[in-house]
Amino acid sequence: MEERLKFYGRIKSRALTSRQLFLYNNFLPDVLFTDFADLKTSTNILEIGFGNGETLSTLALENPNKTYIGCEMFVNGIASLLDKIERNKIQNIKIFNGDARLFIKQAPNKIFDEVLLLFPDPWTKRKHHFRRFINDDNVLQVHRILREHGVFKIATDHAEYASAIIKTMQAHKSIFALTGMYDQNTRPNWPTSKYEIKSNSTQIMYTVYTAIH
């Protein structure tokens, strides 16, 4: 995956602890995603931007028969997930330590059963909206990699981004049906992430879109 796209988020924040550094250098190679052929027969879930990996690790522990692929650029977040995988001896997570957009571009058609996009960076300033993950191209790409009846789950606590997401998805209603919409009172049974805990919980929107093929 040689291609590069401009990435605007943080790649690294504070220095890694010695354990995190050890895991990053020595354990990451064991859990790196390598081959789409490995996903042919399994139930596959992709998380775009897993942050510190709370959701991904919880789901993987709860569903040992499913395969979880997480994409993340943020080195500290990857190190946090590595720690969870190692401590809990999780066997069913593979990490793509790069840009999710490139990963998705390389993915074959109809390979994932679920795609999770939880609290994507809202890029609040209007001049930065073009950086948001939800745009026409990415929506088409996510649809392409979803299997029949595959689902795309999106959560955000940013009201304006929530409206923009609904509008963009509505423009693709021939390929994505809105099959669930929840708020903090009707919260779906998704594991809570670090971002969600510190988020503006009074205006979280959770949506589920089902792929139409």
Ligand SMILES: C[S@@+](CC[C@H](N)C(=O)[O-])C[C@H]1O[C@@H](n2cnc3c(N)ncnc32)[C@H](O)[C@@H]1O
């Ligand atoms: C606001 S955080 C939310 C993290 C996590 N989903 C949560 O709920 O705690 C957004 C995450 O998406 C990651 N991210 C943004 N764009 C990405 C991309 N193109 N590929 C991979 N990760 C990305 C960022 O590095 C960041 O960790």
